[in-house]
Amino acid sequence: MAVSQKTFDHKAWPVFFLVLWLLYGQNLFAKTALDIEGLAGEKDAVLISDHQGKILFSKNAHNKLVPASILKIFTSILAFETLGDDYRFVTDLIIDNGYNLKIKGYGDPLLISETLSVIAWEMKSRLEKLEIKNSFNDIVLDDLYFESPIIIPGRQLSLQPYDAPNSALCVNFNTVYFKRTKNGSYISAEPQTPLLPFVLNRITASRLEKGRILLSGKDGDAALYAGHLFKYFLEKEGLQFKGIVKIRRDKGPVEKLVYRHVSKFSLKEVVSKLLDFSNNYIANQVLLACGAKAFGPPGTLEKGTLAASNFARDVLELEDIKIVEGSGISRENKISANQMLKILECFEPHHTLMRHTGRKYFKTGTLNGVSTQAGYIKTKRGELYRFVVILNTKGKSAEKIVKKIMGDLRI
Numbered sequence: 001m002a003v004s005q006k007t008f009d010h011k012a013w014p015v016f017f018l019v020l021w022l023l024y025g026q027n028l029f030a031k032t033a034l035d036i037e038g039l040a041g042e043k044d045a046v047l048i049s050d051h052q053g054k055i056l057f058s059k060n061a062h063n064k065l066v067p068a069s070i071l072k073i074f075t076s077i078l079a080f081e082t083l084g085d086d087y088r089f090v091t092d093l094i095i096d097n098g099y100n101l102k103i104k105g106y107g108d109p110l111l112i113s114e115t116l117s118v119i120a121w122e123m124k125s126r127l128e129k130l131e132i133k134n135s136f137n138d139i140v141l142d143d144l145y146f147e148s149p150i151i152i153p154g155r156q157l158s159l160q161p162y163d164a165p166n167s168a169l170c171v172n173f174n175t176v177y178f179k180r181t182k183n184g185s186y187i188s189a190e191p192q193t194p195l196l197p198f199v200l201n202r203i204t205a206s207r208l209e210k211g212r213i214l215l216s217g218k219d220g221d222a223a224l225y226a227g228h229l230f231k232y233f234l235e236k237e238g239l240q241f242k243g244i245v246k247i248r249r250d251k252g253p254v255e256k257l258v259y260r261h262v263s264k265f266s267l268k269e270v271v272s273k274l275l276d277f278s279n280n281y282i283a284n285q286v287l288l289a290c291g292a293k294a295f296g297p298p299g300t301l302e303k304g305t306l307a308a309s310n311f312a313r314d315v316l317e318l319e320d321i322k323i324v325e326g327s328g329i330s331r332e333n334k335i336s337a338n339q340m341l342k343i344l345e346c347f348e349p350h351h352t353l354m355r356h357t358g359r360k361y362f363k364t365g366t367l368n369g370v371s372t373q374a375g376y377i378k379t380k381r382g383e384l385y386r387f388v389v390i391l392n393t394k395g396k397s398a399e400k401i402v403k404k405i406m407g408d409l410r411i
Contacts (some may be wrong), residue, residue, distance in 0.1 A: 001134070006180065013033075014153075016195045029073075033115050034099070035297065035404050035408075036057060036059065036401055036404060036405075037059065037289065038161050038403065039390060039394070039396065039397075039400055039401050039404070040057055040059055040060075040389075040393075041391075041393045041396065042060070042393075043063075043065070043391075043392040043393045044059070044060060044065070044389075044390065044391040044392060044393050044396060044402060045059060045060040045061055045063050045065055045336065045337035045388070045389075045390045045391075046058070046059045046060075046061075046337065046387075046388070046389050046390075047059070047061045047337035047338065047340070047341050047387070047388045048242040048385065048388075048405060048409075049086065049341060049385065049386045050251070050383070050385050050388075051379070051383035051384050051385060053345070056385075056409075058337075059166050060337070061336060061337040061341075062337075062338055063336055064320075064322070064332050064334040064335065064336050064337050065334065065335065065336065065337075065390045065392045066333060066334065066335075066367065066390075066392055067328055067333055067335045067340065067365060067372055067390060068328045068329075068365025068366055068367045068370045068371075068372045069278045069280075069327065069328040069329075069363065069364065069366070069372070070277055070325065070327070070328065070340065070363050070364070070365045070372045070373065070374040070388075070390070071323070071328035071333055071335065071365070072274060072278065072283050072326070072327060072328060072334050072348050073164050073237070073275070073313075073340075073344065073354075073363050073374060074308070074321075074323070074326070074335075074342055074343050075274075075283050075286060075308070076271045076274065076275065076286075076347065076350070076353070077311075077343065077346050077347045077350070078286075078287070078290055078307065078308050078311050078326075079267060079270075079271060079286045079289075079290060080267065080271075080350065081311055081315060082290040082293050082294055082298060082307055082311070083267055083286075083289060083290060083293055084267070085267060085268065086262045086265075086266065086267070087266075087267040088262050088264075088265065088266060088267070089101065089106055089107060089108035089109070089110070089111075089262075089263045089270075089289070090106050090108070090261060090263065091104070091105055091106065091108055091111060091119065091259075091261045091263075091266075092104040092106075092257055092259075092260050092261075092262070093119070093123055093258055093259040093260075094255045094256065094257050094258060094262070095132070095136075095255070095256050095258050096140070096253040096254060096255045096256075097253045097254045097255075098137060098144070098253045099135075099136055099137050099200055100136060100137045100138045100139070100140045100243070100253075101136045101138075101139050101140065101234075101239075101241070102119070102139075102140040102141075102142055102248075102255060103139065103140070103141055103142065103169065103226070103227060103230055103366040104142035104144075104145070104166060104169070105141075105143055105145060105167070105168040105169025105170070105223070105226070106145045106289070107145060107146055107166075107168050107281075107285050107288055107289045107292070107299065108263055108285075109173075109270065109281065109282040109285035110263060110270060110273070110282075111170065111171050111172075111187075111226075111263075112171065112173075113171070113172060113190070113192045113193040113229070113233075114192055114279075115261075115263075115264075116171060116229060116230055116233045117192075117233050117236075118261075119230075119233070119259075119261045120230075120233035120234045120236060120237040120239070121237055122259060122261065123234065123237070123239070123259050124234075124237040124238060124239065126258055126259045127129075127258070129240075130258070130344075132258070134238060134239045134240060135239075135241075135242070136239065136240065136241050136242070136243075137238040137241070137242050137243040137280075138243035138245070138246055139227050139230065139231055139241060139243075139244075139245045139246070140246060140247075140248045141169055141220070141223045141224065141226065141227045141245065141246065141247045141248070142168075142247075142248070143167055143168040143169040143222070143223040143247065144168065144249060144297065144298055145168035145169075145292060145297050145298060145299060146166065146167060146168035146288050146292070146297075146298055146299040146300070147298045147299065147301075148168070148223075148238065149165070149167075149216065149218050149299040150165065150166040150167070150168060150284070150288065150300075150301060151301070152165075152166065152280075152284055152301070152325050152327070152330070153324050153325055153329075153330040153332055154324075154325065154329040154330030154331060154332070155280070155329055156256030159293065159349070164214050164215075164281040165214065165216050165222065165281075166281065166284050166285055166288060167222040167223060168223075168288075168298075169222070169223045169226050169227075170215070170222040170223070170225075170226055171225065171226045171229050171230075172193060172229075173279075173281055174214055174215045174216075174222045174225075174281070175212045175213070175214055175215070175392075176188075176193075176195075176199045176202075176203065176213050176215070176225070176246065177189040177190050177193070177211075177212050178195060178203050178210065178211070178212075178213075179207075179209070179210035179211075179334070180208075180209045183372045186200065186203050186204070189210060193229075194229075194232055196225070196228050196229065196232065198225060198228045199213065199215075199225060206213050220247045221369060223247055224245060224247065227245040227246075227247075228245050231245055241341070253291035254324065268283065268350070268353060270286065271286075272353040274286065275353060275354050275355065275363055276354075276355050278363075278364070278365075279327075280327035280329050281327075283326040283327035284304075284325055284326045284327055285303075286326060287301075287304035287305070287307075287308065287325065287326030288300070288301070288303075288304050290304055290305030290307045290308070291305075291306070291307050293307075294307040294310070294332075295307070301385075302401070304325075305323050305324060305325070305343040306324065308323040308326070309321070309323060312339075315345060316339075316342050316343065317342075318339050318342060321335055321339055322335070323336070328365055329367075331370075333369065335390075337388040337390055340374055340388040341386055341388055344374060344375070344386045344388070345386070347382060348376070348386075351375070351376050351384065354375060354376075358377060359377055359378040359379075359406075360376070360377055360378075360402070360406060361375045361376045361378070362374065362375030362376070362402070363375055364398065364399075365398075368394075369392065369393070369394035370391065370392055370398055371389075371391045371397055371398040371399070372390045372391065372398050373387075373389045373398040373399065373401075373402050374386075374387065374388045374389065374390075374391060375387065377405070377406065377409070380411070383411075385409070385411055387402065387405060389401050389402060
């Protein structure tokens, strides 16, 4: 039927085309929805919302599933809520009246060789300023801020730094990186880190030509290695030690704090590294620190997960989220897509800390038979759409679904 000029004025054309465009876009996403249905099974969940929280697509959004590493988004907002945006980890250097140097750790996950070198220089300067002699008896290590050892459910036995065990006093992610020379001797594979005699037997026992060994929290290995590495850098700055490196877990003699090292990394920077490298070790250091802050030291896994549960219930209003550790490595962690969407809403002010490609800010997760992804899609108008993909069906790919959403969702 022809449309008369009277019933359809030329001024209405822009509105007409806008309506057509909107309908076309909706039809395109309807097709995407059908495709997603085919890519996600009964053990999977997909949820997409616009910037105002309106649900655009939902499948199995109430089902409790294994989140894998997208759980780190939750751990990150727990840290901001519990520790504060401006929180920085510290490490104390203390002198007791027996003239021993005590090193007390508070769980700094980014305490690395380069930082120890800075701490040694600062300690030398502080001793000179206070006119304190630089010759000591023992180096005494205090790792009591966290329970020891910490057993993380689901932690793998890989030698990668992201799988390192947790401790209140540890350096270089509780790892030693080495290689073997042509003449058969071992050397450090990192120019900034010496290869200490303390770890040589462990390296030899590994029978590897190159790679990493992990230092366990058992028998104080992690703290002892940290102590020996501190000793190396302190001696480079001229400090002297007559005694041994040891752990002391009683109160000890009267003590005087001489130097408190405050990490150069803010909590935002710690979270950024946690998310970018999907580091399980950092995630659980942060969780343990939250537990210690919320309920007092020592930080334990039980205190950390209780702080997480309380935050989920009291702040996010999520009653039945199940958190057994902070990294997502355990299959005992259970969360729904609906709950994850609420976590994304809370995390949105920090979304730029996530890895991003193009207009997508995201976190992935992978376990055997588990593929997950959650994050934000930035529209051309600067709005953030949220998406959650949790696949617990072996062989399914979260990335395939996200690519389909990115390709067909016209925003």
